[in-house]
Amino acid sequence: MVYPYIPHTDEDRKRMLEAIGVGSIEELYASLTEDLLLSDSVPISHGRTEDEVLRMITAIAQRNSTGIPFLGCGCYDHLVPSTVQTLASLPSFVTAYTPYQAEMSQGLLQASYEFQSMICEITGMDVSNASLYDGANSAAEAATIMIGSKRKSKAVLVSGTLHPFTLQVLHTWALGTGNEIRVLEEKNGVTDLKSLHSALTDEVAGLIVQTPNRYGLLEDFSTVAEQLHEKGCLFAISSDILSLAIQKSPAEWGADIAIGDTQALGLPLAFGGPSCGYMAVTKALMRKIPGRIVGATVDGQGRRGYTLTLQAREQHIKREKASSNVCSNQALAALMTTIHLSSLGWSGMVEAAQQSYVKAHYLAYHLAQLPGMTLVWDVPFWCEFPLRFSDSKKMRKFLQELRNEGIFAGVRLSSLTRETKDELVLLVAVTEKRSREELELYLAAARRVMK
């Protein structure tokens, strides 16, 4: 069989083997003893042509069905300009690797520098890296910074209102390391900050909170930074980055570390990945932030150029003394966010956030009028809100009937937490992308089911 991805002809192989001085390719594998060499092909299917693969994948894709998504919980369906996918598909971006050779990678490096700049602008922080895997992993990296920043610390305090998956990733982070995650309980849908003071023991290195939180609710962090800094602790805030067009930025709350996902800015739902984690910190933490950082400098002729910098933090230089093991990040996803923000500008970002706010409140207001469902708490929210059903049968019927009409009505909180106390809570997300017609369709169906 001839493989289009392998250019060798019989003649090529012959000439190459002669030049090497062996009789066959098998001879090149002589260092693999016979008990290691497979006698048969590995048990996967035979190769297929492009057309066969296309037909097969098209058939598999038909087992997916899409609806009008009112689903959020860390992954949102926002409007994305056509520039994003088109430009992010340019092959010199797609098929390059980490720009180790700066002179021939100025484009990628400059795009990263622009990404870092935008993240700093939006979060208000001093230093951003060039991306991390996702928001949950950014939180784990923030925990590492915290522990490394306070002597003899071994615990990181986290709010019980973190996204359930972020919380789970943090528990995994602590497993077997001697460090612990201590959860600050919630009250009325937000972090119970009254218990913060007593929780700040010497072992605690910092606090990680989230706003909008797991319920979509906006939290109030007045006086939190002061309390933490007084005890030598760091403060990290995780946010859906688009929400920062409306709500206070992490810097404005006095945070040391800003973390989260940029998915809301230009990335498709894509079954949850690739997303793109961001992390930005104060100047004091510049040499502790994990991952790639691009800096501007000059060449021998004084021309401005960009290069990977502050690499003394990184694994390929410092090995076991590195601040993190990050090597590959989410560069192309970060590029999509950069193109998205370049297209929207600040006014566009505010517009998307503001319309999401208004539309979510429109739906919430009308749903709250219906019998059998209530808004769980009277706390400000942005584009996502929790509804509590009076009974589970009704909830199942609601979800099923709306699905039949092509509406994905929300995410059951218990599908994330697996806790019975959350079984009757539905999280509903509304973005600027949902048209009036789609909102009315949702409401009409809801009225029918809940009457």
Place this chain on the structure above:
Amino acid sequence: MSEPLLIDKSKKGRKAYCFPALDLPRGFEQALPELPSHLLRIKPARLPEVAELDVVRHFTKLSTLSFGVDNGPYPLGSCTMKYNPKLGEQIAQFPAFTTMHPLQDISTSQGCLSIMYNLLEDLSSITGMSWGSLQPCAGAHGEYVGLKMIRAYFLERGEVARNKVLVPISAHGTNPASAVMNGFDVVTVASNKEGLVDIEDLKSKLDGSVAALMLTNPNTLGLFEKDILEISASVHECGGLLYYDGANLNAIMGMATPGDMGFDVLHLNLHKTFSTPHGGGGPGSGPVMVNDTLRPFLPKPDIELTDGGYVYTWDRPLSIGKVSMFWGNFLVLLRAYVYILRMGSEGIKAAAAHAVLNANYLKSKLEKHFDVPYGGVCMHEFVISCENLKKEYGITAQDMAKGLIDEGYHPPTMYFPTLVSEALMFEPTESESIETLDAFADSLISLLERAKKDPAYLKGAPYSTPVGRLDEVRAIKEPDLHY
């Protein structure tokens, strides 16, 4: 040749995108109270205000100032910069995948689940392992997860004293860094004269405090650790486990499996071995695969096939838990699955065979002119040393690399592995033809001749790029990290 920052082209009032007007009933927006003022943002962010064509020209220009596999040969050792089939790109744009929400009802996402399940089956077959998890987002993330499972395994057995991870000197930097992130102490294992694990040194370090040995096979010198069965038996005998860094699997896939070599857990780099694009540094994907010993510790949820279709299973008491936000970099998994479907069992074996053929062919051409400290047959990559060149002419590995840029090539990996001084590490991959390899070797050899006659020329390279060598010290001392 350079491109200004987009923010410097900004002009107040320009727009590159317009949102539809809000069309809710009149009065609703007016009646809606604003958020409490103490929650509101104070300072606006400074972002570009430009027209759509400005955005298009800016990023198109930036793409011309970048270099990928589609632009030319990219023999970056240990990174497997092979061709990324366009079929994968086409399929990854299908709305039936891009518009899927990770939390939609499982009855509506059976297509995605089937791809993940079948990919796991194929990866299990290719690696000789029992099962795996697709959640890790990159190779280093996979290492972190694999070592976390090893940690959990020993905790479960009450063997809390196993606190050491052995790492050969030739290992990737991520290996020791991942070990430390899991609270392990790193112990370095020496290499012998042949560039392989020094078995005597290894055995002297094996005791009840060892949790695991991390090994890349073939190693970063491009050599197959031929005594791997003895190595794995020794580690297992002392109660430790074996971790396989899959960065170099491209040399042996379809030929041999890490499972047969005795490894207990490994990660794969789908963006290397399985041809998904590197994206300028990511997103990659780093699935972890395990044998039966470690299977209970895999991240959750698992995916199972039941009579009612594919389901997630969360009830896994020994699992280390979740390791990423959702299910992994799905669109990368999809591309890797497409590659495996396309190549099939014979195709992946052919890929390995030709990667090894290409590396040996290129080495045979270069070794007449350059020092190859660890000679003999190599696998998919090999390392030359510019040490003598440096001594005689003052020409370093970096100088040679920069010279190659002017010739239209991406340079090989520089200064790694550290075992070889002034190292250049070449991995041509199976994608390149004999003509490309001939031309590449000729370029490198003529650069060498020029370097000997006129060292100053190479010291000034590259000349064809928008900037020359950059002042790295200034970048560190006077950090300029944002506009």
